[in-house]
Amino acid sequence: MSPAETVTAFITAIERADLDAAIGLLADDVEYDNVPMGKVHGPQAVRDLLGPMLGACSSIEWIVHRQAAEGNLVFNERLDRFEMPFGWLEVPVTGIWEVDDDGRITLWRDYFDEATYRRQLPG
């Protein structure tokens, strides 16, 4: 798979809530960075964040509006949509991904506005 195909495989695994498939695409030293909220390192730490998120959603759609890849680097502009008990939560995001020569994701960094996310939460 090309780096862009690896990123697409990761996103489609998230969309079908297949956590094992998604985590299996990550390198041992992966960095997952939600820029305004902080970063974690390693597949287990990513699993610990994504598991509860997937469990809280009845449906997930990450719509890729634009994507460009060069070398091991992939950027995409997305609308990440999460169906929660209170309705759809939508976050406009730009993702930066790096994929190593073994086809494992070493960097997943999302830029977004934290308040845009928080103001959609109930209460």
Added chain:
Amino acid sequence: MSPAETVTAFITAIERADLDAAIGLLADDVEYDNVPMGKVHGPQAVRDLLGPMLGACSSIEWIVHRQAAEGNLVFNERLDRFEMPFGWLEVPVTGIWEVDDDGRITLWRDYFDEATYRRQLPG
């Protein structure tokens, strides 16, 4: 110039506060979108936003950490730094750019966390 070179030319024009050179790289129908804050259209509207910004800064550095281009599309991960009377203001940003066949920028869209910017302002 390639689309990536056009984007670099725009950024270096901003860094030397050469507003005419920067605006000259924009298409008539350019969209400038600061995602959490809103968008404007057309070179004059961009000039009206950038002019006061450049006037408020004694120095500007936009450090490009990562960049990928594909077709007419350019993404970059940047740290935008503005030297203000109260010190350096720094905003982590991802930019999405589209450049038409005449070498003019038709889209400039920045994703960032608005609170990260606002909490650095005095008062």
